[in-house]
Amino acid sequence: xxxxxxxxxxxxxxxxxxxxxxxxxxxxxxxxxxxxxxxxxxxxxxxxxxxxxxxxxxxxxxxxxxxxxxxxxxxxxxxxxxxxxxxxxxxxxxxxxxxxxxxxxxxxxxxxxxxxxxxxxxxxxxxxxxxxxxxxxxxxxxxxxxxxxxxxxxxxxxxxxxxxxxxxxxxxxxxxxxxxxxxxxxxxxxxxxxxxxxxxxxxxxxxxxxxxxxxxxxxxxxxxxxxxxxxxxxxxxxxxxxxxxxxxxxxxxxxxxxxxxxxxxxxxxxxxxxxxxxxxxxxxxxxxxxxxxxxxxxxxxxxxxxxxxxxxxxxxxxxxxxxxxxxxxxxxxxxxxxxxxxxxxxxxxxxxxxxxxxxxxxxxxxxxxxxxxxxxxxxxxxxxxxxxxxxxxxxxxxxxxxxxxxxxxxxxxxxxxxxxxxxxxxxx
Numbered sequence: 001x002x003x004x005x006x007x008x009x010x011x012x013x014x015x016x017x018x019x020x021x022x023x024x025x026x027x028x029x030x031x032x033x034x035x036x037x038x039x040x041x042x043x044x045x046x047x048x049x050x051x052x053x054x055x056x057x058x059x060x061x062x063x064x065x066x067x068x069x070x071x072x073x074x075x076x077x078x079x080x081x082x083x084x085x086x087x088x089x090x091x092x093x094x095x096x097x098x099x100x101x102x103x104x105x106x107x108x109x110x111x112x113x114x115x116x117x118x119x120x121x122x123x124x125x126x127x128x129x130x131x132x133x134x135x136x137x138x139x140x141x142x143x144x145x146x147x148x149x150x151x152x153x154x155x156x157x158x159x160x161x162x163x164x165x166x167x168x169x170x171x172x173x174x175x176x177x178x179x180x181x182x183x184x185x186x187x188x189x190x191x192x193x194x195x196x197x198x199x200x201x202x203x204x205x206x207x208x209x210x211x212x213x214x215x216x217x218x219x220x221x222x223x224x225x226x227x228x229x230x231x232x233x234x235x236x237x238x239x240x241x242x243x244x245x246x247x248x249x250x251x252x253x254x255x256x257x258x259x260x261x262x263x264x265x266x267x268x269x270x271x272x273x274x275x276x277x278x279x280x281x282x283x284x285x286x287x288x289x290x291x292x293x294x295x296x297x298x299x300x301x302x303x304x305x306x307x308x309x310x311x312x313x314x315x316x317x318x319x320x321x322x323x324x325x326x327x328x329x330x331x332x333x334x335x336x337x338x339x340x341x342x343x344x345x346x347x348x349x350x351x352x353x354x355x356x357x358x359x360x361x362x363x364x365x366x367x368x369x370x371x372x373x374x375x376x377x378x379x380x381x382x383x384x385x386x387x388x389x390x391x392x393x394x395x396x397x398x399x400x401x402x403x404x405x406x407x408x409x410x411x412x413x414x415x416x417x418x419x420x421x422x423x424x425x426x427x428x
Contacts, residue, residue, distance in 0.1 A: 003032070003318050004039030006070045006095070008061055008086055009077035010050045013100060013127075014041070016307035017074060018052050021314075028311075032318040040064045042077075042086075065090035072317055074310060075099040084108060091115045091123070096317040096326065098310055100127035106201035106218035109208065113329050122326045124313035129202045130155055130282045132305035133298040134312070139209040139286070140329065147289040148210040151250040152424070155202040157280030157300045158186045158193035159226050159246040163265075164278050166234050167243055173229060185280050185301075195225035196246065199263045203248035206284070207261045210250055213336040216261055222341040224264035233265075233419050236351060236390060240423075242267040243275045247424065251344070258339040266424040267349055342399030347376070349392050350405060351419040356387035360413050364389060367411065371404040372396065392423060 005021070007014055021028065021038055029035040041052060042061035050057070058064055065073050065086055073090040075097060077083055083104050087097050092115070099105070105112070105128055116123040126136050130153070139148070154160050158180055165176035177194065180186040192198045200221040207216040226246050237244050248263045268275050273295050277283040282300025287293055299305040320326055354360050361378065368375055374394045381388045393401060409417050 002035040002037040003071045003321065004037050004069055005314065006039055006064045006067070006073045006090070007041045008065070008073065008075040008083070010041050010043050010052060010057075011076070012303040013076045013306045013310070015050055015052065016303040017076065017310050020307055020311055024311075028315065031315050033322050034318070036314065036318060039070050040067070061086050062089055065095060066093045070095060071321060072314065073097045074314065075101060076310065077101075078103065080104055080107060084112070087112060087123075088115055091119045091121055094119060094121060096122035096124075096321055098124045098313040098317060100125065100306055100310060102128040102198070102201040102205060103218075106204040109205070109217075110214045113214065116326070117328045120326055122317040122320055123329065124317050125205070126313050127306045127309035129205055130284060130296070131298070131300040131302065132308045133282060133284070133296050133300060134309075135284055135296045136205070136209055138294075138296070139206070143210075143286070143288055143291060146291050148286060149252050149289060150287040151206050151210045151248075151284060152274060153202070153206060153248040153284035154245055154274055154277050154282055155206075155248050155284065155300065156193055156196075156199045156246060157282055158190065159196075159199070160277060160282070161185050161280040162194070163226060163229065163244050163246065166229070166231065167238070168278075170231070172231065173227065180280075194227055196223040196263045199223075199246060199248045203250060203261050203263050206248065207250040207259055207338075210286070211252060211259050211336050212334045213259065214333045215336060216259070216338055220261055220338040222260075222262040222264070222344075226265050229265050229421075230419065232351070233421055236349065236419065237267040237421075240267060240349070240392070242269050242423070244268070244421070245274060245277075247274070249424070252336075253339060253343070254345070258337050258343075260339050260341070260344040262341060262344065264422060266422050268424050272425075342397060342402070344398045345395050346398050346401065347393050347395050347423040347425070348401045348405070349390070349419070349421045349423050350408070350417065352389045352391070352408060352414050353416040353418050354387055354389050355413050355415065356384050357413075361389065363411070363413055364391070364408065367407050368393065368404055371400045371407070373400050373404050388418065
């Protein structure tokens with residue numbers, strides 16, 4: 001007897017899911033142990049040509065996900081509501097759910113996981129973070145016996161494309177963004193991408209899986225976008241043997257008692273594997289105690305790659321349903337809290353427009369020392385009115401580094417703090 005799937009949404013990803021289920025029906029049946037069929041598709045309007053059997057379409061999503069003959073639900077409509085209510089209704093009706101909804105998982109994943117555990121069904125979401133890249137299951141399952149120290153990720157293809165263009169071609173931010181929009185990498189309103197909201201949602205999901213804690217939500221993620229990245233920042237990074245990347249960084253504290261989760265531009269040494277990730281590709285670099293350093297790389301967005309990840313989850317939950325079992329994620333929560341950005345240990349690259357006169361460097365060094373921050377290296381560029389000091393700090397608490405910069409902004413010898421960017425390195 002066929003296992004029936006209710007599909008919520010039939011846009012770019014949803015239509016690809018339907019296509020793949022139909023085209024690969026024999027292979028899917030062999031992998032699962034029973035045929036998989038689309039039992040219905042919920043859409044907002046049924047008068048549009050979606051390239052699917054019109055008889056499958058309905059505007060009553062709640063009725064669809066609670067239908068007795070439906071076994072599994074795939075949600076690809078996105079957003080918070082009605083997605084959350086529909087998933088909870090499906091779970092309450094005993095259906096396992098596959099979703100690609102990063103925003104919902106980042107905001108209220110704990111509620112969804114609890115509901116799935118109580119109902120004894122699965123909630124899978126491989127497609128929510130990095131498209132087709134098989135990442136979440138390795139973090140959740142393959143590394144379950146290891147201790148993950150840090151996860152660094154390029155998880156937004158739009159921003160990576162923009163920064164890559166700025167670095168490789170010398171293009172400006174606006175020009176690079178317009179090109180990304182023309183190629184379909186960026187939306188007409190690119191705010192979620194360029195301001196880091198998309199990456200922050202994904203960072204919350206990564207942190208929860210890497211550190212086995214349900215305590216992390218999108219609101220806990222320190223977030224900065226790339227709109228302030230200038231050609232000068234790109235040039236300074238190049239001079240240091242670095243490239244600029246927007247990274248999602250999830251890191252266990254040195255004492256192991258908390259985690260930090262952040263998204264912001266960083267200067268990354270060119271020898272780091274993530275530095276070579278170009279254009280709109282995604283990659284995630286994991287540092288674990290026993291497994292060492294692992295990297296996952298591939299297409300992070302697009303209808304077909306995302307649908308591929310959805311189908312992978314669909315096969316897994318279908319097998320579990322056939323075997324009458326489920327994965328109770330979050331049942332053993334470590335409870336690790338999230339520490340604020342001020343307690344995060346990082347390094348700063350600071351460019352200062354200064355008055356070119358004796359004593360400036362010693363005064364700047366004194367301000368750093370007053371805040372307990374040591375300087376790793378310093379150089380002066382230009383003379384006279386064009387004089388600029390470029391400093392890189394040794395690692396220090398972000399609060400101390402931030403306070404140092406604020407004092408520099410108000411000092412009479414500093415005309416302007418031209419640039420501040422964090423520098424990321426390998427773990428020791």
